Every structure is written in structure tokens, then in C-alpha cells.
Amino acid sequence: MSWTLDNLDLVIELTLNHMRLSVLPIVLSLVIAIPLAWVANRNSALRAVTITAGSLLYTIPSLPLFVILPYVLGTQFISETNIVVALLIYGVAMMVRSAADALASVDANTRQAATAMGYSAWSRFWTVELPLAGPVLLAGLRVVSVSTIALLSVGAIIGSRNLGYLFLNGRQRTNLEEILAGIVASVLIALLFDLILVVLGRMLMRWPEANRGRTTASRSLALATKADS
Amino acid sequence: MEFFLSALAWLVDPANYVAGSQSPLPISDRLMEHLSYTVICVLISALIALPLGFYIGHTGRGRQFVISFTGGARAMPTLGLLMALSVALGYVLSFTIVGFAAAFTALVILAIPSTLAGAYSGIESVDRITVDAARASGMSEWQILTRVEIPLAMPLIVGGIRASFLQVIATAVIASYIGLGGIGRIISSGIGLNDNDRILGGALLVTALALVVDAILALAQRLVRPRGVTPQRSRRVVAIEEPIYVSAESRGLRAGAGNSADEGKQ
Numbered sequence: 001m002s003w004t005l006d007n008l009d010l011v012i013e014l015t016l017n018h019m020r021l022s023v024l025p026i027v028l029s030l031v032i033a034i035p036l037a038w039v040a041n042r043n044s045a046l047r048a049v050t051i052t053a054g055s056l057l058y059t060i061p062s063l064p065l066f067v068i069l070p071y072v073l074g075t076q077f078i079s080e081t082n083i084v085v086a087l088l089i090y091g092v093a094m095m096v097r098s099a100a101d102a103l104a105s106v107d108a109n110t111r112q113a114a115t116a117m118g119y120s121a122w123s124r125f126w127t128v129e130l131p132l133a134g135p136v137l138l139a140g141l142r143v144v145s146v147s148t149i150a151l152l153s154v155g156a157i158i159g160s161r162n163l164g165y166l167f168l169n170g171r172q173r174t175n176l177e178e179i180l181a182g183i184v185a186s187v188l189i190a191l192l193f194d195l196i197l198v199v200l201g202r203m204l205m206r207w208p209e210a211n212r213g214r215t216t217a218s219r220s221l222a223l224a225t226k227a228d229s
Numbered sequence: 230m231e232f233f234l235s236a237l238a239w240l241v242d243p244a245n246y247v248a249g250s251q252s253p254l255p256i257s258d259r260l261m262e263h264l265s266y267t268v269i270c271v272l273i274s275a276l277i278a279l280p281l282g283f284y285i286g287h288t289g290r291g292r293q294f295v296i297s298f299t300g301g302a303r304a305m306p307t308l309g310l311l312m313a314l315s316v317a318l319g320y321v322l323s324f325t326i327v328g329f330a331a332a333f334t335a336l337v338i339l340a341i342p343s344t345l346a347g348a349y350s351g352i353e354s355v356d357r358i359t360v361d362a363a364r365a366s367g368m369s370e371w372q373i374l375t376r377v378e379i380p381l382a383m384p385l386i387v388g389g390i391r392a393s394f395l396q397v398i399a400t401a402v403i404a405s406y407i408g409l410g411g412i413g414r415i416i417s418s419g420i421g422l423n424d425n426d427r428i429l430g431g432a433l434l435v436t437a438l439a440l441v442v443d444a445i446l447a448l449a450q451r452l453v454r455p456r457g458v459t460p461q462r463s464r465r466v467v468a469i470e471e472p473i474y475v476s477a478e479s480r481g482l483r484a485g486a487g488n489s490a491d492e493g494k495q
Contacts, residue, residue: 055443056440059395059436059439059440059443060436060439060440061395061398061399061402061435061436061439062399062403063399063402063403063413063416063432064402064416064431064432064433064435064436065432065436067416067420067428067429067432068429068432068433068436071232071233071425071429143303146300146303146304147303149304150303150304150305150306150307151306153306153307153308153309154306154307154308154403156308157308157403157406157420158420163306163309164306164308164309166309167306167308167309167311167312167313168308168312168406170312170313170316171312171315171316171407174316174319175316176313176316176317179309179312179313179316180313182306182309183305183306183309183310183313186304186306186309187304187305190304191304
């Protein structure tokens, strides 16, 4: 433990930076994937194009993508933008499929009922379809979150200051503890983000699938939701 | 754009394919190395993961293990695993082979979760009524596994192997930092020399390799479906065609099982 305690400042700095760099791609991948998924669900041709494009982008190995992006974006080789954009590409590629599945999972009867009650397509999407797609969206976002955090460390090879630095530095100094400290910190961030997502999900989606009727209030809400669908 | 053209020109320049050139050339050698490491590591991991996945899928024992193992593996940073193994094995192995041994061990470990999840979820996806029918018609458990469950599970099994291949191709690039050959050598020497052609050429080459391998296995996934099993147009079965990383997640959720066959992107 001596190395970790002596270098706690460094570990904390890298951990915070790791969190900062991974938050943006995770959040933005959800924001970008939802409209793309909506488009994908319009017809099967659009769906095939979107899903295939997602799979192809996802297939690009990470280090090559990190080094290709500066040439595409015109950014500096060591710029953080490359890494954030690369993680965003993977995030969207993963998320668009989950989001398309999520929106498609909304019961057609529910959609028709909402239309019959006078919802416009716009307000029906925001107040009926999106909330009901929530649990599947959340499941997709949790996968994106965990893999983004794990993947970010590869960026250290091209100079990003995140926990990956401990892996490279620890190997150069043959310091196993330094590497293990980095792995533990990275896994802890993944767990923390996952916990945050689950809690957010419970707060935002107070119906059975997300929260199995813990309180009377949510139970009656659950019944109301059930009656609606 | 001129960077890309220049990198492509570098990639097809016969001068970079002359046998016996200084490392990281010739390109063809690095490409073959990359491909052979990948195939060897995926094969070894399949020898471990497939029997285990079949056992768990057939008996239902250890389900929870697969779910938490594949989920947890997703959180493991590959770079950290590589470096930790290279230092840890450095204590017991000689300097000359440690990089190689560490890289191979890491690649095999990283290839296991996808293949395991594919094998397990493939077997589990077989309709229980079909299995009961096989049992009722007098098949032994071994016959049920090898003649009913595995053939029906083949598309998902190959899907898991496909995800493992991508994982290993991507991680082998990084493994050049601990002394493994392969296309990663070209990229790292490019970064060292600040040579755009090498960086971009290597990156494009390994991307092309990943896309080609993925396309071949996607085709294989279609070919291994047993004759007579119609590809139903329900979403649940369509999902089998797609890469395992997301589809399994949403399938699991819909079935309420929560099993995820994906070990995430690396």
C-alpha cells in the first residue's frame, strides 16, 4: 500500500480526470442516440443503415481510432478532443441499437391510446414513448458507461492524463502496485457510475420495471401505469 | 485527406513488403503475426470457454457466475490487465519471453467472456420444449447437448466467438507495447518517429483487418444455422444475427433474465 499512500495525490488527480473525460461521451451518446434511434425506427431501410453503421464503427479497434481522429478532425495529436470523440463514437454505436430496441419496445396499443387521447406526435414521444422506453435505454446506457470507463485508459498511450497513465508508468518502473491501484480505481469509477445510473433510473422511472413497488405511492402509480397500458 | 492518400500509398508501396526489412517492416509479416496471434488466442480461449459455457447452459448450474463474470469483465481496463500481467510474470519468467507470455495470457483471458457468454446464452436460448421432446424421445443428455442444443445454438456461439475476435484484434494492437509483434508495432514505431504514414497506415490496416474478420464471421453466423430452422422474423431471433454485444443485453432484458453476453468494447 506504500506506493498508493505516497502518491495519493496523483491517483486522485488521475481518477478525477478519468471521471471528467468519461462523463461527456456517456451523456452525449444517450443524447445523440435517441434521435438516431427515432429515425431508425421510421422504416426498415433506415434501421438497417443506422444499425449497420453503428456495428461498423464499433468494429474499429480503439488505439487506431484514437490515432486516426486527429487527421479527420484536424486536432492536435495529443488533444483530449480525439479521445472524447472516439469514446463518443463507440458510445453512440452501442447506444443507437439499444435505443432503437427501447423505442420499439413501447406497446403499439399504448401509442395508439395516446394518439386517441389527443397527443401530438411530438408530445406523445416525450411524455409517453420515451418514459416507457426508459428501462431498456437505461440498460443500454449502463453498458456504455462501463465500457467507456474501461476503454478510456487506452488513451494514455497517446498522452491523455487518466488512470491509464498508471498502467504505462507502473510497467516502466516494474511497479505492480501502481498498476493494480489504477485497475482498482478504474473499476471503482465504473461501479460508482453504474450506481448513479441505477439511482437516477429509480428516481426518474417510478414504475414496476424499474422499481418493484417499494412504496404505496409508487405501487398506486404502478397500477395507474398498468391501467394506462 | 492528403494524409490518408499518403498513408494508403505507403500501405501499397512494394518497398514496404521486402522480406528481411528492418522492423516494423515488412507490412505483410506484421499482418500475418497479428492474424496468427489472434487466431491462436481465440482458439485457446474457445477450448476453455466453450465446454464451460455448454456445461452451464445445459445444466443451468453457475448461471449467476457467467452473468457476473461477463459483466465484471467489461469493467476491466485491457491496458491495465496487459501491464499488470507483464510485470507480474516478469518476477517468474526470463526477460526474453515475458512480453510474449503476458500478451498471450491477457489476450486469452480477454477472449473468454464473449465466447463463454455466447455458448451459454446460445444453449439457454434453445426452446425448453424442444429439449424436453428430445429427452422424451430417448436421447441421452450428451446426445441432447451435441445433437440438439449445440446445433440450434450455433449462430449465438459463433456470435460470441466473433466478439472475441474483435476484442483480441483490438487488444493485440496495444500489446505491441509489451513486446508483441503485429500491426501495433507499425503504429507505435510511427508514433515514436512522428511518421504519419506509419501511424495512419497501421491504423487503417488493423481497422481493415477487423472489418474483414468481422464480415467473415457474420457470414459464418448465417451459414451455421441448421437447415430447417427458419429464421423467424420475430425481433428476438433477428437479434441473433447482430453482433452479440448489444443484442444479448436487450434480449436478456426482455426475457427478464438480465444475462448479458457482451463483455464490452476494448
